[in-house]
Amino acid sequence: MLLHPTSLPxxxxxxxxxxxxxxxxxxxxxxxxxxxxxxxLGPTHADHSPYxxxxxxxxxxxxxxxxxxxxxxxxxxxxxxxxAHDDCLKQAKSGFDALARxxxxxxxxxxxxxxxxxxxxxxxxxxxxxxxxxxxxxxxPDALRDWQQACAVRDExxxxxxxxxxxxxxxxxxxxxxxxYANKHGVALFGDMPIYVSHDSAxxxxxxEIFTIDRYGTLETVAGVPPDYFSxxxxxxxxxxxxxxVLEQQHYGWWVDRFKTQLELFDLMRLDHFRGFExxxxxxxxxxxxxxxxxxxxxxGKLFDRLQQVFGNLPLVAEDLGIITAEVDALRQAYGFxxxxxxxxxxDGGEDNPYLPHNHERLSIVYTGTHDNNTTxxxxxxxxxxxxxxxxxxxxxxxxxxxxxxxEAALDSVAILAVFPLQDVLSLGSEARMNTPGTSENNxxxxxxxxxxxxQLAMQLRHLVEHYDRxxxxxxxxxxxxxxxLERMR
Numbered sequence: 001m002l003l004h005p006t007s008l009p010x011x012x013x014x015x016x017x018x019x020x021x022x023x024x025x026x027x028x029x030x031x032x033x034x035x036x037x038x039x040x041l042g043p044t045h046a047d048h049s050p051y052x053x054x055x056x057x058x059x060x061x062x063x064x065x066x067x068x069x070x071x072x073x074x075x076x077x078x079x080x081x082x083x084a085h086d087d088c089l090k091q092a093k094s095g096f097d098a099l100a101r102x103x104x105x106x107x108x109x110x111x112x113x114x115x116x117x118x119x120x121x122x123x124x125x126x127x128x129x130x131x132x133x134x135x136x137x138x139x140x141p142d143a144l145r146d147w148q149q150a151c152a153v154r155d156e157x158x159x160x161x162x163x164x165x166x167x168x169x170x171x172x173x174x175x176x177x178x179x180x181y182a183n184k185h186g187v188a189l190f191g192d193m194p195i196y197v198s199h200d201s202a203x204x205x206x207x208x209e210i211f212t213i214d215r216y217g218t219l220e221t222v223a224g225v226p227p228d229y230f231s232x233x234x235x236x237x238x239x240x241x242x243x244x245x246v247l248e249q250q251h252y253g254w255w256v257d258r259f260k261t262q263l264e265l266f267d268l269m270r271l272d273h274f275r276g277f278e279x280x281x282x283x284x285x286x287x288x289x290x291x292x293x294x295x296x297x298x299x300x301g302k303l304f305d306r307l308q309q310v311f312g313n314l315p316l317v318a319e320d321l322g323i324i325t326a327e328v329d330a331l332r333q334a335y336g337f338x339x340x341x342x343x344x345x346x347x348d349g350g351e352d353n354p355y356l357p358h359n360h361e362r363l364s365i366v367y368t369g370t371h372d373n374n375t376t377x378x379x380x381x382x383x384x385x386x387x388x389x390x391x392x393x394x395x396x397x398x399x400x401x402x403x404x405x406x407x408e409a410a411l412d413s414v415a416i417l418a419v420f421p422l423q424d425v426l427s428l429g430s431e432a433r434m435n436t437p438g439t440s441e442n443n444x445x446x447x448x449x450x451x452x453x454x455x456q457l458a459m460q461l462r463h464l465v466e467h468y469d470r471x472x473x474x475x476x477x478x479x480x481x482x483x484x485x486l487e488r489m490r
Contacts, residue, residue, distance in 0.1 A: 045200070219240055
């Protein structure tokens with residue numbers, strides 16, 4: 001099931017990783033669903049996009065459950081329900097300082113030590129950012145834009161850095177509790193790792209030498225994709241690119257650290273824009289569109305060899321959508337990473353369309369749609385009569401109504417894992433779409449209500465899961481580390 005935690009019900013603007021998340025796990029268990037996929041968990045900018053985060057390591061503190069926090073005694077329940085979220089976290093820090101037991105304070109100290117490899121930089125970055133009206137780091141005074149100079153005055157920001165560290169401690173503690181709860185109830189957590197990081201992020205500020213940027217934040221080249229059938233000018237994403245030659249000299253230490261954090265959070269992960277590891281589209285920062293870009297060799301297997309040397313077999317799913325070359329396929333297959341099959345893409349073209357169910361490969365993950373697609377019902381309703389006829393032709397063996405016909409097709413696929421957004425099993429239309437690429441309004445804000453998760457829905461899902469033999473096997477949910485583990489989780 002695909003659902004970001006922000007879409008969980010709650011008393012505030014977005015969901016949280018406390019009681020509501022555990023209740024959703026209970027629903028998944030009752031429905032026979034063994035995998036919960038979500039989007040990146042990092043702290044977002046003002047647009048709330050989880051794909052442009054302030055850190056590749058930190059958690060989004062807006063997801064902290066204040067009601068669970070009140071249960072510690074560090075925050076009153078009245079404040080948890082009525083006060084501003086940031087104010088509650090500050091009150092919780094004061095309560096922690098005054099009331100926490102020695103063992104709890106020791107746990108906080110250990111957390112800071114264990115996560116110092118990213119937390120030291122992130123806490124200072126956030127402290128300075130907050131004291132400068134949340135401006136991007138490349139808009140700070142020169143002495144602070146330079147990471148080394150900023151570190152020299154770290155003591156001046158001690159109060160704020162300690163608050164940031166505490167909030168991350170709360171997030172990771174609550175997430176760890178949710179992770180244990182999910183695994184105990186037979187549900188694996190499936191995360192998402194964007195290939196690039198935001199220009200305005202702690203990662204770029206503290207590591208300018210590995211990005212195509214100078215130490216004061218001026219971009220040299222940026223990421224994107226070239227012109228294609230869908231866009232005459234391509235896509236200019238604006239993220240700084242990596243200096244892969246520098247990363248190689250450093251034995252890919254930054255990537256090792258990034259994986260260390262994410263593997264703590266998730267059982268398996270989707271690696272976004274996988275083709276960029278084979279070749280990536282390099283655009284001059286001065287260019288207004290992606291037209292002026294060029295293909296440049298990526299790290300290829302050298303990066304994944306290093307990661308496997310450190311972590312063993314990697315629990316990764318390669319996002320291999322779009323125009324994929326034979327070289328990209330070879331790289332994915334060399335490491336046994338499943339690719340992605342999107343059923344909404346299946347019905348254009350001929351019988352050789354790789355997304356058609358009869359063309360699926362075992363080593364793949366099948367989706368009705370992703371967070372970037374319309375809901376299945378919204379997509380189907382938008383088709384012309386000819387396209388609908390094509391869909392109906394290919395799905396003639398399934399007798400349910402849309403969107404359940406596509407859900408059944410996903411479950412019936414040979415792919416090792418079938419995933420569908422919650423919106424699809426709720427039979428919701430375009431009004432429930434999570435994101436429309438290329439737009440900046442009304443994204444990332446959809447929420448469901450508990451009244452929509454009726455026992456009959458869980459029974460219907462469980463029946464289909466059992467009918468298509470997608471039941472999880474005993475012991476399948478212990479930290480999957482290879483494609484075989486994914487197969488056991490189907």
